[in-house]
Amino acid sequence: MEYFFSEQQKTIKSLARRIAEERILPVRAELDEMEEFPWAIIKDLAEADMFRVFIPEEYEGLGGGCLDLCLVVEELSRICAGVAVSYAASALGCFTLMDYGTEKQKHKYLPDIAAGKRLTAFALTESAAGSDASAIRMTAEKVEGGYVLNGTKQFITNGEVAEIYTVIALTDKTKGARGASTFLVEKGTPGFSFGKKEKKMGIRASSTTELIFRNCLIPEENIIGKPGMGFLMTMKLLDRSRPGIGAQAVGLAQGALEAAVDYARERVQFGQPLISLPVVQDMLADMAIQVEAARALVYATARMADSGARDFTEESAMAKVFASDVAMKVTTDAVQICGGAGYMKDYPVEKMMRDAKITQIYEGSNQVLRNAIAIEVRKRKARTE
């Protein structure tokens, strides 16, 4: 499919692919097995300017949009979704700062993030607040000269490896979601520590930890935007980041499709390669159709976001849900086509299948997002009556 990328986008895509194939492919199985954070690859990505892609030019970035970021995430995910999410989480961790931060805050943090010197993380989820993000309990109490943070965040991607954390906490417990605010917390702030490092089913190269705040005092200037805006900012943030999860899912599915085709061409059964069997051809054709449909939806949504559209909650949810369901289906079928070999760790498809599952869960489970889409569908009908 021709997607009419700009010259810059073509360059980004091909360089991301080269990094993935030359630097990630040789180590992905080991990173997965050892649950090892890919520092060397993060350095490669930084040197190649990949962290500049999503940062505006005035802060030493390249000024790319949602689509540019999606292209990098897709290409990295085609080889390893665990590495890709570590990269993408650093974009997630600084978008709120980019959109709502003061010039002073942006000049302080964004150039280092663009250079890949400091990774970021975004922290919303708590043990009691998953899909129901409004149920967060972490508090930020206003004191003389700043805020005191108390609470525990759970399942935070880039936990411990990031230097800069965007954290959602309640400045007014009585107001629920409307009492939430967004804060920047730097690693090393007294009272801020890391809890359990999670052992995961997939995306095992990425770091997922608890963040523990115990009377953690942060300066007043570390609040992003106004108190009480946290929840709204987060919803806007996730609208913008969900196409990135879609891109991760598309990359995963693409990688699995290619692995399945390679295997089907080489594996001979009943005197012919698997790929000559109609039943296998049917599966591969369906996989290819789904991957391309998911890609088209993700790109279209990313372009909508880049066009300056104000509300694309529904489209963004659709792109994430559809692409992640495709990733799960296509990676599962890839394992099926590769048969016994596909089930073994010597082949890459079992990892892809494990990695794919998270895309249906994080940044809004597909259930809660379908719910959001259904609400929009109902509203639209109600408006026309």
Next chain:
Amino acid sequence: MNIIVCLKQVPATTEVKIDPQTNTLIRQGIKNIINPGDTHALEEGVRIKERCGGKVTVISMGPPQAEEALREAISLGADEAILLSDRAFAGADTLATAFTLAAAIRKIGQYDLVLCGRQTIDGDTGQVGPELAEMLGLALVAYALRIEEIAEGRMRVRRIIDEGLEVIEAPLPALVTVEKEINQPRLPSLRGISRSKSATIPAWTAGELGVDQSMVGLAGSATSVARLFTPQRTCQAEIFQGDLESQVECLVAKLKESGLV
């Protein structure tokens, strides 16, 4: 620190095909790359620049399309690039190549260090670096594994020799040829690629270098390739049958017959 890196564009294959008429490489249909050894020289130059400041200038003698290799070098961190291209340069052996590169380096003038790869994958001689040092009157350290120290006027380099390792101190300017173990070349950066697309790469001709045309290209070459060929493998196998004892007897008889034992 002003650093000059010499590089060559070579066919991206070790299975080079030779034109039987002219005894030169057939370049059609083969992707060209920067000679792998030279990418290590470039990387080392860029790393020294990042540590000590200054700039990296890459030069290459070759046909007009060698400009692609120079653009790639800019995407990998070089600041400036100069192509040495003239019909008169064609057919150069290592001596005429070094002569031309030396003329270009003199024309650039200001430099502290010249870096070259150890050898190319097509010519495979490893001579150009040392010849260039000789012509420019520079200290030469070949087969460098690590540039341990480099500062105003001096450097200390670890190199590999047949008997082991050797650490050499030399005054600058100097010429160093590097081993591939010296570093892992980086991938291009997005800003580098963007810079490489818009960079102006001057092409210097024999006239601009002010060189005597009899000293460059085929005319200036001390050697010429008389014949280039892939040797025919002529071996015939004979399998001896029978039990072990008779096989050994057959083998011994055969070896004696052919005068090998």
